[in-house]
Amino acid sequence: MDNQFPLPGPTNLTPLPPANGASPVPSGSKPLPAPEEASPPPPGYRPPSAAEAPVVKPSLLKIILPIAGGLLLLGLIIFFISRLLAGGPSESRQVTPGQATTLTYWGLWEPVQVMKPLIDEFERQNPSIKIDYQLQAPQDYQDRLATALESNNPPDIVRLHTTWLPAFASNLLPSPANTISATEMSTNFYPIINRLLVVDTQVYGIPLAAEGLGLFINNTMFQQKSLQPPKTWEDLDSAARALKDVDALTGKINRAGVALGNTTNVDHWPDIVSLMLFQSGVNLYDPKGEELETTLRYYTQFVTKDHVWDDTLPSSVVAFANEKVAMIFAPTWRAREIKEINPTLAWRVVPVPQLPDSDVINWASVWFEGVPRNGKHPKEAWTFLNFLASAQAQQILFESAAKDREYPQPPAHKAVATIAQNNPVIAPFVNSLESARSFYTAGNTQDSATGLNARLIKYLEDAVNGITLGQDVAKTLETLNQGFRQVLNQYGISSTGRTGQ
Missing domain, CATH: 3.40.190.10 (Periplasmic binding protein-like II)
Incomplete structure (x- = not known):
């Protein structure tokens, strides 16, 4: 693919750990079988009388009962432990605030009231993740961002301009395999977006609009x-x-x-x-x-x-x-x-x-959201960016921005941009994106x-x-x-x- 800028080659990433509270379960494992009960005594059986000296012989019943009881106890212990660690497939697990992961999101331009409906919908769909949106001042933002990206504790999500990628690409984490793919980007976004943000099938960020x-x-x-x-x-x-x-x-x-x-x-x-x-x-x-x-x-x-x-x-x-x-x-x-x-x-x-x-x-001219490579919660951050790439998310943002200022920027998602063409001021900009350069x-x-x-x-x-x-x-x-x-x-x-x- 012809790209706008050369970037470092694909980096072998350490596989992400399982989600909080989850424990890997061996494939193909089956529940233990229930222990068999002892057979009833045969008809006509009577115990030896007190006058008779009993003959001591090994009893099959006495051997089976302890073994069966032990297997039953062991099976119950394993069952309850596995349920506590993994939870049943149909179990509804409620997330308390203490369990939620909070992502710090450095934004530019869009005020909190415009971003709120978008964030609210994401949190509704993902109750274990909360978004702390922090609107940044434009002055000296690039310098502050550079310092943050080089640190060991950067924001979880940041806004960048596509022309900054030659300087910051090595500080960003491309999309993991289970999130948006280069094929989806090519299908859902304009050609200029793919030339700017997709390199060697790796997606470096998600744009919310294209100016x-x-x-x-x-x-x-x-x-x-x-x-x-x-x-x-x-x-x-x-x-x-x-x-x-x-x-x-x-x-x-x-x-x-x-x-x-x-x-x-x-x-x-x-x-x-x-x-x-x-x-x-x-x-x-x-x-x-x-x-x-x-x-x-x-x-x-x-x-x-x-x-x-x-x-x-x-x-x-x-x-x-x-x-x-x-x-x-x-x-x-x-x-x-x-x-x-x-x-x-x-x-x-x-x-x-x-x-x-x-x-x-x-x-x-395109701004986009990216995930710092040194971030503490890269999996959750890309879950949020994957949501931002959806038509639903971009429609929510476009409608929220339209209420705030009447003339929102054209959505980067083609399906939503088509709807935005109903606004006569925005229509010429939307129509220009198919043939845009940067x-x-x-x-x-x-x-x-x-x-x-x-x-x-x-x-x-x-x-x-x-x-x-x-x-x-x-x-x-x-x-x-x-x-x-x-x-x-x-x-x-x-x-x-x-x-x-």
Whole structure:
């Protein structure tokens, strides 16, 4: 299977011990037979009289009775001991709070009230396991997670971004044989999920959602200009120029056409530029060539040539909510922010533009839940993750998130994502997942300054800014190429033979 990242080979794991309170029973064992009772005395038998001297002979009855009694006693002892240790197959055993295993779960983004219905259902189905969900602050999370994973007492379940796997794969325990398989992942989840999380048939974690990019457009502005949503990049360029409004005297942009072209106030610009590079066929493991230069020049021309956006405007999401720009690129979670800023704004989401006569390519950014290798309860933790991989669990979470914020992220499970398409805001994101790509340039991953994403994004930022400022293009792109290759090599990531995930 073609994977996004190289990981250590399969590790021979020590078999997990039996569940608490269980004891292995030898196969093929049978209950002991009941001892036979002594036969009644024959008719006409009478004991010897007192006057007769009895003749002492060995009595078969006296021999059998002690043996039979001993066998009966031994059988009862074995029976009750085995029942106490293993319990009968139809026995209903109640778990007291003292017997339950509590799993510590480090989460991000989702508040406790959203996760509660999901956790409640799992605990109902698994009364011997309790979940202690601890919402983590995003700031410095990657550093805190790295410290925890290297310790002897990490959380039982943690949330990670897929781009962190080159750094943390050796600290994670892949799914055991009795939980979700690579085949089930391939069947139930989108191709991008399998490329990111399945390596050599080993499943490294379970995603609850899969985020992407959509094109947010202002309905009123498009109607005023009698424009249709752009389907190609050429359409988008034309629409942006038609929609912009510039002060005739000062040249100041009153209303921007689209938020593209720089790195200072375009939210999610690393994801947008990475998407454009993928669509152009650039190999991000070894970025070079005419396609790289053409794509970066095209991105910057929205500022340098078309003047449909500049750095005097607010950040793109805020500008869109305040009707300062007609189009922006953003993930689903920005929809809530837009509505909170301007509840009466008329807007919608459409698919991102594509290149004509080319394969459809979209973008994805995926968080997932993993099990630390040094955790105290790996079997129970994977029982929980196996539940999270089910359509039932992802449906519960989607419905809970929808009540909390109206625009939840698209579920990672395909069956549930199909249901989510009924929400017109989420539908374009769901439809994009089948053709999505991803890379280590995903934005908003809370990387530390020395993290893989942060370092690659810095090289990409310098290249975009260098072209905008008119610096030597050849030198700018060579620095980008060398920087990418150096960082990827430090993480053991190959730069040959692949053009993206």
